[in-house]
Amino acid sequence: MRDLIDLWVGAQAWLFETLVSPILFKYGLMAWYEPGYSAVEFVMLGVVQIAVIAIGMRFFERRWPLEKAGEDDKLIMVDRVYTMLNKLGVIPLAIFILTYPLVQEIELTVRTWGYMPPRLERLLPWIGDNALVSFLVYFVLYDFAAYWLHRGQHAFGWWWALHSLHHSQRRMTVWTDDRNHVIDDLIITLALVLFSQFVGVQPGEYVVILMVGRLIESWSHANVDMSFGWLGERLLVSPRFHRLHHALSTPTERHIQDHNFAPVFPIWDILFGTAIYDEKIRPTGVDDATVDADNGRGWIAQQATVFGRFVRALLPRFSRRASAQ
Amino acid sequence: MNRLSFAALALSLVVGGTARADSVIILNSEEASYSILSRSTRTEVARLPVGREPHHLILSPDGKEVLIGSTATNELLSLDVKTGERKRVIKDILDPYHLGFSPDGKWFVTAAYRLDHVDIYHADGFKLAGRIFIDGLPSHIAFDAESKTVFVTLQQSGRLAAFDLATQALKWNVPVGNAPAGVVMLPDNKRLLVALTGEDNIVVVDPKDGAVKSSLQTGKGAHNFFPKGDGRHYFLSNRVEGTVSLIDTKDEPKVVGSVRIPGGPDCMDITPDGRELWVTQRFLRRVAIVDIDIMKLVGSIPVGKSPHGVFMMKSTANVTAGAPVRAASTAGEIK
Secondary structure (H helix, E strand, O other), X not given: OHHHXXXXXXXXXXXXXXXXXXXXXXXXXXXXXXXXXXXHHHHHHHHHHHHHHHHHHHHHHHHOEOOOOXXXXXXXXHHHHXXXXXXXXXXXXXXXXXXXXXXXXXXXXXXXXXOOOOOHHHHOHHHHHOHHHHHHHHHHHHHHHHHHHHHHXXXXXXXXXXXXXXXXXXXXXXXXXXXXXXXXXXXXXHHHHHHHHHHOOOHHHHHHHHHHXXXXXXXXXXOEOOOOHHHHHHHOXXXXXXXXXXXXXXXXXXXXXXXXXXXXXXXXXHHOOOOOOOOOOOOEXXXXXXXXXXXXXXXXXXXXXXXXXXXXXXXXXXXXXXXXO | OOHHHHHHHHHHHHHOHHHHHHEEEEEEOOOOEEEEEEOOOOEEEEEEEOOOOEEEXXXXXXXXXXXXXXXXXXXXXXXXXXXXXXXXXXXXXXXXXXXXXXXXXXEEEEEEOOOOEEEEEEXXXXXXXXXXXXXXXXXXXXXXXOOOEEEEEEOOOOEEEEEEOOOOXXXXXXXXXXXXXXXXXXXXXXXXXXXXXXXXXXXXXXXXXXXXXXXXXXXXXEEEEEEOOOOOEEEEEEOOOOEEEEEEOOOOOEEEEEEEOOOOEEEEEEOOOOOEEEEEEOOOXXXXXXXXXXXXXXXXXXXXXXXXXXXXXXXXXXXOOOOOOOEOOOOOOOO
């Protein structure tokens, strides 16, 4: 195990000292020295995730596909672009640069007021005694927050305008998880970072939680015909469970997408009455021609189009004027 | 079993009674833990949880406790210097990144790196005397021998600031170079050395007014000091270059030795016999051991993620109440 760690940190140190450190040093950015080193690890973890998806998860999709290969396969390409941009840190870096000052300002302001966030270890000291328990507790809390954020994405018109991009994919695969508008990514990231700070997630833990969580979420989008069994389907979100959330609504199932919101643990849907389980195979997508038109567009066109949708949802007056033209 | 008793049990079981003075504490800043290493076997004997984002640690003025600054939980965690057992938690110390006691033991000062303030406490009871908000990432601190002034590097703004301890008033705040970090007062009490992490050199600063008197090229990313213990020589870690320099400060400072330490060398401490320098390698998750006589890397011990502060548990004979104290992992005994 130690050899593996040495190999990993050796590669990380080499990449950092060869590619990143000279730039930070040359341009007087040494305050970003430690974050820069962490960013290299983030990218390396992204490469690992891409490998797991491309080799491991794709094996299952090829071997046991739910939807057979067909005309719509070309729609998957743009989702691969999303995955690369996210996993290799391009979008997360932009979001980090944008949100870091705000997160700092919020923390500084809160502390200046003399308010101390109720760190979880203060309430439950035993949590800090076991790294695995600590990780699991924070993972569950993180997922709980992500569940409610996801419900928010479906509840508010302006947020749905952004999130509908994620749902518009008619050919859902392991690459679909990262298909999101950058503003949606920014809102979710900011909310989860603040939540994590509030409950006391350690930066190192946050990266692991993010990686494990996102891998499970990638898998939950997989185009595979596979069940986790009765109990398994209630312990961990499966592709079958999450596919119901992406199901195309019909006159008889108008609100089917308002179910199975949980990113990792279905318990939230069970507790809050939003869980559904059945074996029926349904097509995915959104029953709205405007949203469905996202299919076939490239990354830039999708981002621009969805931004327009977002503005119109946010400013109805602008929407009416736009409609009149 | 709580963490206090677990720490004590781990130490007593693994380290063994007579070997406790043989231990070294390493703070793994990114995994909220500290490692206990054995000097004699050069192995990690225990890894225990501690707060959140611990960076620096320091001996208390009475020599009985080691105080660990847990930055994200705003508290100090105290370990018994003899047994390693946890003694107490001192709460409401905001973002205690770098920390130090004045030489007379009356003042305790912290640099809140992320929150941009310097806090001056009465060491007795840790009652806040003054909080000074100052822009630019307050990074490391040092004191004058009279315990009247504390000096703080401001890493982001490239400045060095001096504060009067009794009144908490700013005495001066001057530019010294790119990304100043480690700062140390020399035994003559007339020269401050400041390491410039954004450059490849250190500067000599007049503590009276902050005037930069001279500079000395050392290595890229000059970062942190540690005294050799002879009142004359100081070790300096150069993080970007990956070296540790040995600096002779007798007259005009000059580099008299260097050793390659890969992986972003940072904080240092010396074994009680003065033969080995232990250096945290932030990026490699290791602690390097340097043979001081020949200035050669002779070992490296795996620890946790992003190891930062290092502290040698010395025999109590070396630690007496009222003895001069130091800022965390930076300035050694003022002789």
